Amino acid sequence: MSGRERIACLGAGRMGRGIAAVFAYAGHPVAIVDLKARPAEDFARLAAEALGEVRSTLGMLAELGLFDGAAVDQLAARVSVVPEAEAGAALSGAAVIFEGVPEVLDLKREALARASRLAGPEPIIASTTSTILVDDLSGAVEHPERFLNAHWLNPAYLVPLVELSPGKATDPAVTARLRALLEAVGKVPVTCAPSPGYIVPRIQALAMNEAARMVAEGVATAEELDKAIKYGFGFRFAVLGLLEFIDWGGGDILYYASHYLAKALDDQRHAPAAIIERNMADGRIGLKTGKGFLDYENLDIDAYRRERLKAFAAMLDQYGLRRPPVLDD
Known part of the structure:
Protein backbone atom coordinates (compact mmCIF):
# COMPACT_ATOMS: atom_id res chain seq x y z
CA MET A 1 0.00 0.00 0.00
CA CYS A 192 -16.89 30.38 2.98
CA ALA A 193 -18.50 31.53 6.20
CA PRO A 194 -21.20 29.36 7.79
CA SER A 195 -24.22 30.50 5.81
CA PRO A 196 -27.30 28.63 4.56
CA GLY A 197 -26.71 27.31 1.05
CA TYR A 198 -22.95 27.85 1.03
CA ILE A 199 -22.06 29.53 -2.29
CA VAL A 200 -23.13 27.44 -5.27
CA PRO A 201 -26.41 26.01 -3.91
CA ARG A 202 -27.55 29.49 -2.83
CA ILE A 203 -26.86 31.00 -6.24
CA GLN A 204 -28.20 28.07 -8.24
CA ALA A 205 -31.43 27.97 -6.21
CA LEU A 206 -32.19 31.52 -7.36
CA ALA A 207 -31.31 30.74 -10.97
CA MET A 208 -33.28 27.48 -11.06
CA ASN A 209 -36.38 29.07 -9.53
CA GLU A 210 -36.20 31.97 -11.98
CA ALA A 211 -35.93 29.58 -14.93
CA ALA A 212 -38.96 27.65 -13.63
CA ARG A 213 -40.94 30.91 -13.29
CA MET A 214 -40.08 31.84 -16.87
CA VAL A 215 -41.47 28.53 -18.13
CA ALA A 216 -44.64 29.12 -16.08
CA GLU A 217 -44.94 32.65 -17.48
CA GLY A 218 -44.63 31.39 -21.05
CA VAL A 219 -41.39 33.28 -21.71
CA ALA A 220 -39.93 30.23 -23.47
CA THR A 221 -40.22 26.47 -23.50
CA ALA A 222 -38.09 24.43 -21.13
CA GLU A 223 -36.03 23.26 -24.12
CA GLU A 224 -35.33 26.81 -25.32
CA LEU A 225 -34.54 28.04 -21.83
CA ASP A 226 -32.05 25.24 -21.24
CA LYS A 227 -30.44 25.93 -24.60
CA ALA A 228 -30.02 29.56 -23.58
CA ILE A 229 -28.50 28.53 -20.26
CA LYS A 230 -26.03 26.10 -21.83
CA TYR A 231 -24.88 28.30 -24.70
CA GLY A 232 -25.08 31.70 -23.01
CA PHE A 233 -25.10 31.60 -19.22
CA GLY A 234 -23.00 28.45 -18.88
CA PHE A 235 -20.65 29.44 -21.69
CA ARG A 236 -19.82 32.77 -20.06
CA PHE A 237 -19.48 31.54 -16.51
CA ALA A 238 -17.27 28.61 -17.40
CA VAL A 239 -14.65 31.30 -18.09
CA LEU A 240 -15.60 34.31 -15.95
CA GLY A 241 -16.83 34.23 -12.37
CA LEU A 242 -20.10 36.04 -11.68
CA LEU A 243 -18.41 38.96 -9.92
CA GLU A 244 -15.63 39.05 -12.49
CA PHE A 245 -18.33 39.23 -15.18
CA ILE A 246 -19.94 42.21 -13.45
CA ASP A 247 -16.58 43.98 -13.59
CA TRP A 248 -15.97 42.84 -17.19
CA GLY A 249 -19.19 44.31 -18.52
CA GLY A 250 -19.42 47.11 -15.98
CA GLY A 251 -21.26 47.38 -12.69
CA ASP A 252 -23.10 50.35 -14.12
CA ILE A 253 -24.74 48.09 -16.71
CA LEU A 254 -25.98 45.75 -13.98
CA TYR A 255 -27.16 48.75 -11.94
CA TYR A 256 -29.29 50.21 -14.74
CA ALA A 257 -30.49 46.82 -16.02
CA SER A 258 -31.58 45.77 -12.53
CA HIS A 259 -33.57 48.95 -11.97
CA TYR A 260 -35.25 48.48 -15.35
CA LEU A 261 -36.15 44.84 -14.68
CA ALA A 262 -37.50 45.61 -11.21
CA LYS A 263 -39.81 48.23 -12.71
CA ALA A 264 -40.74 46.37 -15.91
CA LEU A 265 -41.51 43.12 -14.09
CA ASP A 266 -42.95 44.91 -11.04
CA ASP A 267 -40.85 42.74 -8.75
CA GLN A 268 -38.20 44.00 -6.35
CA ARG A 269 -36.33 40.70 -6.44
CA HIS A 270 -34.70 42.11 -9.60
CA ALA A 271 -33.60 45.35 -7.92
CA PRO A 272 -29.83 45.87 -7.60
CA ALA A 273 -28.17 44.61 -4.45
CA ALA A 274 -27.12 47.27 -1.95
CA ILE A 275 -23.45 46.63 -2.74
CA ILE A 276 -24.13 47.32 -6.43
CA GLU A 277 -25.68 50.66 -5.42
CA ARG A 278 -22.65 51.47 -3.24
CA ASN A 279 -20.14 50.48 -5.89
CA MET A 280 -21.97 52.64 -8.42
CA ALA A 281 -21.83 55.63 -6.08
CA ASP A 282 -18.13 55.02 -5.36
CA GLY A 283 -17.16 54.50 -9.01
CA ARG A 284 -16.18 50.88 -8.44
CA ILE A 285 -17.67 49.61 -11.67
CA GLY A 286 -14.96 47.31 -12.99
CA LEU A 287 -12.41 47.35 -15.76
CA LYS A 288 -13.30 50.79 -17.01
CA THR A 289 -12.42 52.40 -13.66
CA GLY A 290 -9.71 49.92 -12.63
CA LYS A 291 -11.61 48.69 -9.61
CA GLY A 292 -14.81 46.84 -8.91
CA PHE A 293 -15.29 43.63 -6.98
CA LEU A 294 -11.71 42.87 -8.05
CA ASP A 295 -8.76 45.26 -8.27
CA TYR A 296 -7.41 45.94 -11.78
CA GLU A 297 -5.16 48.94 -11.11
CA ASN A 298 -1.87 47.06 -11.59
CA LEU A 299 -3.16 44.67 -14.25
CA ASP A 300 -2.30 44.66 -17.95
CA ILE A 301 -5.94 45.00 -19.04
CA ASP A 302 -5.30 44.20 -22.71
CA ALA A 303 -3.41 41.01 -21.84
CA TYR A 304 -6.11 40.03 -19.36
CA ARG A 305 -8.85 40.52 -21.97
CA ARG A 306 -6.92 38.49 -24.55
CA GLU A 307 -6.42 35.65 -22.06
CA ARG A 308 -10.11 35.51 -21.22
CA LEU A 309 -11.15 35.74 -24.88
CA LYS A 310 -8.76 32.89 -25.68
CA ALA A 311 -10.54 30.83 -23.03
CA PHE A 312 -13.89 31.67 -24.64
CA ALA A 313 -12.53 30.54 -28.01
CA ALA A 314 -11.43 27.24 -26.43
CA MET A 315 -14.99 26.81 -25.15
CA LEU A 316 -16.19 26.79 -28.75
CA ASP A 317 -14.19 23.59 -29.21
CA GLN A 318 -15.78 22.10 -26.09
CA TYR A 319 -19.21 22.86 -27.52
CA GLY A 320 -18.29 21.67 -31.00
CA LEU A 321 -19.09 25.10 -32.39
CA ARG A 322 -15.76 26.28 -33.81
CA ARG A 323 -16.17 27.01 -37.50
CA PRO A 324 -13.56 28.08 -40.09
CA PRO A 325 -14.14 31.38 -41.85
CA VAL A 326 -15.86 31.31 -45.22
CA LEU A 327 -13.32 32.55 -47.77
CA ASP A 328 -13.89 33.61 -51.32
CA ASP A 329 -12.54 31.27 -54.00
Whole structure:
Protein backbone atom coordinates (compact mmCIF):
# COMPACT_ATOMS: atom_id res chain seq x y z
CA MET A 1 0.00 0.00 0.00
CA SER A 2 1.21 3.55 -0.70
CA GLY A 3 2.42 5.91 2.01
CA ARG A 4 -0.40 8.36 1.27
CA GLU A 5 -2.70 9.37 4.10
CA ARG A 6 -5.58 7.09 4.96
CA ILE A 7 -9.09 8.41 4.40
CA ALA A 8 -12.29 7.26 6.10
CA CYS A 9 -15.80 7.83 4.79
CA LEU A 10 -18.42 7.65 7.52
CA GLY A 11 -21.50 6.09 5.96
CA ALA A 12 -21.75 3.84 2.92
CA GLY A 13 -24.16 5.98 0.90
CA ARG A 14 -23.73 7.72 -2.44
CA MET A 15 -21.54 10.58 -1.20
CA GLY A 16 -19.19 8.29 0.71
CA ARG A 17 -18.79 6.07 -2.32
CA GLY A 18 -18.08 9.04 -4.58
CA ILE A 19 -15.47 10.45 -2.21
CA ALA A 20 -13.89 7.00 -1.88
CA ALA A 21 -13.50 6.85 -5.66
CA VAL A 22 -11.81 10.28 -5.68
CA PHE A 23 -9.19 9.35 -3.10
CA ALA A 24 -8.61 5.84 -4.45
CA TYR A 25 -7.99 7.40 -7.86
CA ALA A 26 -5.42 9.68 -6.22
CA GLY A 27 -3.59 6.80 -4.53
CA HIS A 28 -5.05 6.89 -1.02
CA PRO A 29 -6.28 3.89 0.95
CA VAL A 30 -9.92 4.49 1.86
CA ALA A 31 -12.17 2.85 4.43
CA ILE A 32 -15.92 3.22 4.02
CA VAL A 33 -17.10 2.80 7.62
CA ASP A 34 -20.54 1.43 8.43
CA LEU A 35 -21.51 2.64 11.90
CA LYS A 36 -24.74 0.67 11.97
CA ALA A 37 -24.66 -2.78 13.58
CA ARG A 38 -26.27 -5.27 11.20
CA PRO A 39 -26.37 -9.01 10.59
CA ALA A 40 -23.38 -10.41 8.72
CA GLU A 41 -25.37 -11.17 5.59
CA ASP A 42 -26.78 -7.63 5.51
CA PHE A 43 -23.33 -6.13 5.91
CA ALA A 44 -21.94 -8.39 3.19
CA ARG A 45 -24.68 -7.21 0.85
CA LEU A 46 -24.01 -3.54 1.69
CA ALA A 47 -20.27 -3.94 1.26
CA ALA A 48 -20.67 -5.66 -2.11
CA GLU A 49 -23.01 -2.93 -3.29
CA ALA A 50 -20.71 -0.11 -2.14
CA LEU A 51 -17.56 -1.66 -3.59
CA GLY A 52 -19.41 -2.47 -6.78
CA GLU A 53 -20.44 1.15 -7.18
CA VAL A 54 -16.91 2.41 -6.51
CA ARG A 55 -15.56 0.00 -9.10
CA SER A 56 -18.29 0.96 -11.56
CA THR A 57 -17.47 4.65 -11.07
CA LEU A 58 -13.79 4.05 -11.73
CA GLY A 59 -14.66 1.95 -14.76
CA MET A 60 -16.81 4.76 -16.12
CA LEU A 61 -13.98 7.27 -15.64
CA ALA A 62 -11.74 4.94 -17.63
CA GLU A 63 -14.36 4.72 -20.38
CA LEU A 64 -14.49 8.52 -20.44
CA GLY A 65 -10.76 8.52 -21.22
CA LEU A 66 -9.34 9.66 -17.87
CA PHE A 67 -7.05 6.64 -17.53
CA ASP A 68 -6.32 3.17 -18.87
CA GLY A 69 -9.07 0.76 -17.83
CA ALA A 70 -6.45 -1.87 -17.03
CA ALA A 71 -5.81 0.04 -13.78
CA VAL A 72 -9.42 -0.18 -12.48
CA ASP A 73 -8.77 -3.24 -10.32
CA GLN A 74 -5.68 -1.67 -8.74
CA LEU A 75 -7.55 1.53 -7.88
CA ALA A 76 -10.67 -0.23 -6.61
CA ALA A 77 -8.54 -2.45 -4.35
CA ARG A 78 -7.61 0.63 -2.32
CA VAL A 79 -11.19 0.84 -0.98
CA SER A 80 -12.52 -1.34 1.82
CA VAL A 81 -15.85 -1.39 3.64
CA VAL A 82 -15.52 -1.73 7.40
CA PRO A 83 -18.24 -3.10 9.69
CA GLU A 84 -19.39 -1.37 12.84
CA ALA A 85 -17.34 -3.69 15.06
CA GLU A 86 -14.10 -2.56 13.38
CA ALA A 87 -14.97 1.14 13.12
CA GLY A 88 -12.61 2.24 15.89
CA ALA A 89 -9.47 0.96 14.20
CA ALA A 90 -10.46 2.39 10.81
CA LEU A 91 -11.34 5.83 12.18
CA SER A 92 -8.37 6.21 14.50
CA GLY A 93 -6.03 5.26 11.66
CA ALA A 94 -7.41 7.87 9.26
CA ALA A 95 -5.93 11.30 8.62
CA VAL A 96 -9.31 12.66 7.51
CA ILE A 97 -12.84 11.40 8.14
CA PHE A 98 -15.63 12.56 5.83
CA GLU A 99 -19.08 12.17 7.40
CA GLY A 100 -21.80 11.39 4.87
CA VAL A 101 -24.81 10.07 6.80
CA PRO A 102 -28.35 11.23 5.84
CA GLU A 103 -29.25 14.93 6.12
CA VAL A 104 -30.96 14.66 9.50
CA LEU A 105 -29.47 16.79 12.28
CA ASP A 106 -29.88 14.27 15.09
CA LEU A 107 -28.50 11.42 12.97
CA LYS A 108 -25.47 13.44 12.01
CA ARG A 109 -24.80 14.61 15.55
CA GLU A 110 -25.08 11.05 16.85
CA ALA A 111 -22.73 9.72 14.15
CA LEU A 112 -20.21 12.53 14.66
CA ALA A 113 -20.22 12.12 18.44
CA ARG A 114 -19.52 8.43 18.20
CA ALA A 115 -17.00 8.73 15.40
CA SER A 116 -15.05 11.45 17.20
CA ARG A 117 -14.81 9.28 20.32
CA LEU A 118 -13.65 6.26 18.34
CA ALA A 119 -11.20 8.25 16.24
CA GLY A 120 -9.39 9.96 19.07
CA PRO A 121 -8.24 13.59 18.87
CA GLU A 122 -5.99 13.49 15.79
CA PRO A 123 -8.04 12.92 12.61
CA ILE A 124 -9.66 15.86 10.87
CA ILE A 125 -13.43 15.34 10.74
CA ALA A 126 -15.47 16.99 8.00
CA SER A 127 -19.21 16.78 7.48
CA THR A 128 -20.34 16.74 3.85
CA THR A 129 -23.75 18.17 4.73
CA SER A 130 -25.41 20.28 2.05
CA THR A 131 -27.85 21.99 4.43
CA ILE A 132 -26.76 22.03 8.09
CA LEU A 133 -24.52 24.79 9.43
CA VAL A 134 -21.19 23.73 10.87
CA ASP A 135 -21.84 25.02 14.37
CA ASP A 136 -25.12 23.14 14.58
CA LEU A 137 -22.94 20.02 14.37
CA SER A 138 -19.65 20.96 16.01
CA GLY A 139 -20.99 20.65 19.55
CA ALA A 140 -21.33 16.91 19.04
CA VAL A 141 -17.65 16.50 18.11
CA GLU A 142 -14.96 15.85 20.67
CA HIS A 143 -12.09 18.28 19.98
CA PRO A 144 -14.20 20.53 17.70
CA GLU A 145 -11.11 22.46 16.65
CA ARG A 146 -10.49 19.66 14.10
CA PHE A 147 -14.05 19.82 12.68
CA LEU A 148 -15.49 21.73 9.70
CA ASN A 149 -17.94 21.27 6.85
CA ALA A 150 -16.71 20.15 3.43
CA HIS A 151 -19.54 20.35 0.91
CA TRP A 152 -18.83 18.29 -2.22
CA LEU A 153 -20.94 18.82 -5.33
CA ASN A 154 -22.33 15.75 -7.05
CA PRO A 155 -20.97 13.88 -8.85
CA ALA A 156 -18.11 14.17 -6.36
CA TYR A 157 -15.73 12.20 -8.58
CA LEU A 158 -16.04 14.75 -11.42
CA VAL A 159 -17.03 18.20 -10.07
CA PRO A 160 -13.82 19.94 -8.94
CA LEU A 161 -15.36 22.28 -6.35
CA VAL A 162 -15.47 21.55 -2.61
CA GLU A 163 -16.88 24.31 -0.38
CA LEU A 164 -15.13 24.44 3.02
CA SER A 165 -16.99 26.06 5.91
CA PRO A 166 -15.03 26.30 9.19
CA GLY A 167 -16.88 26.81 12.46
CA LYS A 168 -16.20 29.10 15.40
CA ALA A 169 -13.94 26.50 17.02
CA THR A 170 -12.16 25.29 13.86
CA ASP A 171 -8.39 25.66 13.98
CA PRO A 172 -7.31 27.59 10.83
CA ALA A 173 -4.45 25.09 10.47
CA VAL A 174 -7.03 22.31 10.09
CA THR A 175 -8.77 24.18 7.29
CA ALA A 176 -5.41 24.73 5.61
CA ARG A 177 -4.48 21.04 5.91
CA LEU A 178 -7.76 19.87 4.42
CA ARG A 179 -7.52 22.45 1.66
CA ALA A 180 -4.04 21.22 0.76
CA LEU A 181 -5.18 17.59 0.73
CA LEU A 182 -8.11 18.40 -1.57
CA GLU A 183 -5.88 20.36 -3.94
CA ALA A 184 -3.45 17.43 -4.01
CA VAL A 185 -6.19 15.12 -5.30
CA GLY A 186 -7.25 17.58 -8.01
CA LYS A 187 -10.10 19.39 -6.28
CA VAL A 188 -10.65 23.16 -6.13
CA PRO A 189 -11.57 24.08 -2.55
CA VAL A 190 -13.05 27.45 -1.59
CA THR A 191 -13.65 28.69 1.94
CA CYS A 192 -16.89 30.38 2.98
CA ALA A 193 -18.50 31.53 6.20
CA PRO A 194 -21.20 29.36 7.79
CA SER A 195 -24.22 30.50 5.81
CA PRO A 196 -27.30 28.63 4.56
CA GLY A 197 -26.71 27.31 1.05
CA TYR A 198 -22.95 27.85 1.03
CA ILE A 199 -22.06 29.53 -2.29
CA VAL A 200 -23.13 27.44 -5.27
CA PRO A 201 -26.41 26.01 -3.91
CA ARG A 202 -27.55 29.49 -2.83
CA ILE A 203 -26.86 31.00 -6.24
CA GLN A 204 -28.20 28.07 -8.24
CA ALA A 205 -31.43 27.97 -6.21
CA LEU A 206 -32.19 31.52 -7.36
CA ALA A 207 -31.31 30.74 -10.97
CA MET A 208 -33.28 27.48 -11.06
CA ASN A 209 -36.38 29.07 -9.53
CA GLU A 210 -36.20 31.97 -11.98
CA ALA A 211 -35.93 29.58 -14.93
CA ALA A 212 -38.96 27.65 -13.63
CA ARG A 213 -40.94 30.91 -13.29
CA MET A 214 -40.08 31.84 -16.87
CA VAL A 215 -41.47 28.53 -18.13
CA ALA A 216 -44.64 29.12 -16.08
CA GLU A 217 -44.94 32.65 -17.48
CA GLY A 218 -44.63 31.39 -21.05
CA VAL A 219 -41.39 33.28 -21.71
CA ALA A 220 -39.93 30.23 -23.47
CA THR A 221 -40.22 26.47 -23.50
CA ALA A 222 -38.09 24.43 -21.13
CA GLU A 223 -36.03 23.26 -24.12
CA GLU A 224 -35.33 26.81 -25.32
CA LEU A 225 -34.54 28.04 -21.83
CA ASP A 226 -32.05 25.24 -21.24
CA LYS A 227 -30.44 25.93 -24.60
CA ALA A 228 -30.02 29.56 -23.58
CA ILE A 229 -28.50 28.53 -20.26
CA LYS A 230 -26.03 26.10 -21.83
CA TYR A 231 -24.88 28.30 -24.70
CA GLY A 232 -25.08 31.70 -23.01
CA PHE A 233 -25.10 31.60 -19.22
CA GLY A 234 -23.00 28.45 -18.88
CA PHE A 235 -20.65 29.44 -21.69
CA ARG A 236 -19.82 32.77 -20.06
CA PHE A 237 -19.48 31.54 -16.51
CA ALA A 238 -17.27 28.61 -17.40
CA VAL A 239 -14.65 31.30 -18.09
CA LEU A 240 -15.60 34.31 -15.95
CA GLY A 241 -16.83 34.23 -12.37
CA LEU A 242 -20.10 36.04 -11.68
CA LEU A 243 -18.41 38.96 -9.92
CA GLU A 244 -15.63 39.05 -12.49
CA PHE A 245 -18.33 39.23 -15.18
CA ILE A 246 -19.94 42.21 -13.45
CA ASP A 247 -16.58 43.98 -13.59
CA TRP A 248 -15.97 42.84 -17.19
CA GLY A 249 -19.19 44.31 -18.52
CA GLY A 250 -19.42 47.11 -15.98
CA GLY A 251 -21.26 47.38 -12.69
CA ASP A 252 -23.10 50.35 -14.12
CA ILE A 253 -24.74 48.09 -16.71
CA LEU A 254 -25.98 45.75 -13.98
CA TYR A 255 -27.16 48.75 -11.94
CA TYR A 256 -29.29 50.21 -14.74
CA ALA A 257 -30.49 46.82 -16.02
CA SER A 258 -31.58 45.77 -12.53
CA HIS A 259 -33.57 48.95 -11.97
CA TYR A 260 -35.25 48.48 -15.35
CA LEU A 261 -36.15 44.84 -14.68
CA ALA A 262 -37.50 45.61 -11.21
CA LYS A 263 -39.81 48.23 -12.71
CA ALA A 264 -40.74 46.37 -15.91
CA LEU A 265 -41.51 43.12 -14.09
CA ASP A 266 -42.95 44.91 -11.04
CA ASP A 267 -40.85 42.74 -8.75
CA GLN A 268 -38.20 44.00 -6.35
CA ARG A 269 -36.33 40.70 -6.44
CA HIS A 270 -34.70 42.11 -9.60
CA ALA A 271 -33.60 45.35 -7.92
CA PRO A 272 -29.83 45.87 -7.60
CA ALA A 273 -28.17 44.61 -4.45
CA ALA A 274 -27.12 47.27 -1.95
CA ILE A 275 -23.45 46.63 -2.74
CA ILE A 276 -24.13 47.32 -6.43
CA GLU A 277 -25.68 50.66 -5.42
CA ARG A 278 -22.65 51.47 -3.24
CA ASN A 279 -20.14 50.48 -5.89
CA MET A 280 -21.97 52.64 -8.42
CA ALA A 281 -21.83 55.63 -6.08
CA ASP A 282 -18.13 55.02 -5.36
CA GLY A 283 -17.16 54.50 -9.01
CA ARG A 284 -16.18 50.88 -8.44
CA ILE A 285 -17.67 49.61 -11.67
CA GLY A 286 -14.96 47.31 -12.99
CA LEU A 287 -12.41 47.35 -15.76
CA LYS A 288 -13.30 50.79 -17.01
CA THR A 289 -12.42 52.40 -13.66
CA GLY A 290 -9.71 49.92 -12.63
CA LYS A 291 -11.61 48.69 -9.61
CA GLY A 292 -14.81 46.84 -8.91
CA PHE A 293 -15.29 43.63 -6.98
CA LEU A 294 -11.71 42.87 -8.05
CA ASP A 295 -8.76 45.26 -8.27
CA TYR A 296 -7.41 45.94 -11.78
CA GLU A 297 -5.16 48.94 -11.11
CA ASN A 298 -1.87 47.06 -11.59
CA LEU A 299 -3.16 44.67 -14.25
CA ASP A 300 -2.30 44.66 -17.95
CA ILE A 301 -5.94 45.00 -19.04
CA ASP A 302 -5.30 44.20 -22.71
CA ALA A 303 -3.41 41.01 -21.84
CA TYR A 304 -6.11 40.03 -19.36
CA ARG A 305 -8.85 40.52 -21.97
CA ARG A 306 -6.92 38.49 -24.55
CA GLU A 307 -6.42 35.65 -22.06
CA ARG A 308 -10.11 35.51 -21.22
CA LEU A 309 -11.15 35.74 -24.88
CA LYS A 310 -8.76 32.89 -25.68
CA ALA A 311 -10.54 30.83 -23.03
CA PHE A 312 -13.89 31.67 -24.64
CA ALA A 313 -12.53 30.54 -28.01
CA ALA A 314 -11.43 27.24 -26.43
CA MET A 315 -14.99 26.81 -25.15
CA LEU A 316 -16.19 26.79 -28.75
CA ASP A 317 -14.19 23.59 -29.21
CA GLN A 318 -15.78 22.10 -26.09
CA TYR A 319 -19.21 22.86 -27.52
CA GLY A 320 -18.29 21.67 -31.00
CA LEU A 321 -19.09 25.10 -32.39
CA ARG A 322 -15.76 26.28 -33.81
CA ARG A 323 -16.17 27.01 -37.50
CA PRO A 324 -13.56 28.08 -40.09
CA PRO A 325 -14.14 31.38 -41.85
CA VAL A 326 -15.86 31.31 -45.22
CA LEU A 327 -13.32 32.55 -47.77
CA ASP A 328 -13.89 33.61 -51.32
CA ASP A 329 -12.54 31.27 -54.00
